[in-house]
Amino acid sequence: QSVLTQPPSVSAAPGQKVTIPCSGSSSNIGNNFVSWYQQFPGTAPKLLIYENNKRPSGIPDRFSGSKSGTSATLGITGLQTGDEADYYCGTWDTSLSAGVFGGGTKLTVL
């Protein structure tokens, strides 16, 4: 049972937009920065979004992040088949004094 809650899967058509929610609490998302990671099968995760809504160099602006209260959202526009991957949110939990991740969301581009 993950501390952060994500839907197991989402799907959308190529070219469309999809959002992936991540729900937490005041001890984690509510008072700490949120990051998002993309992972393809058999490979290490890759940072997509840091500090809620910033993109590392090289990440397309099709990827965006937002945070409101104790929830965060990853948005992907102009979906491509190459975006099919698992997506994870992560943050620090002040009460646990530990990092926490969501359970991950599998994106399918139909």
Add this chain to the structure above:
Amino acid sequence: EVQLVESGGGLVQPGGSLRLSCAASGFTVSNSYMTWVRQAPGKGLEWVSLFYRSANTYYADSVKGRFTISRDDSKNTLYLQMNSLRPEDTAVYYCTRDDYNSNWNWGQGTLVTVSS
């Protein structure tokens, strides 16, 4: 260029020990926040442990008292000493260099299998 190379994984019996290494290049481990993250087969990411500054360490409850994170500044290497291993510790273990409150750079991972 930042590079992280994990090693030390393998097959170990329940109750056994293993030490993972993460050799870093392109930056200085002693100046960085460093984390271990694991992923059980077919499962999601699980945060394991954090080391920062001189000796500040944090652990997930699931490994507290059994795992110890450390580093060797002369080798620019991060370690994870894992004792009293359990089948549920079976996972790919990644080390990460943290920056801007995120797991910024990731190694390729090393597989630990705990089984009799």
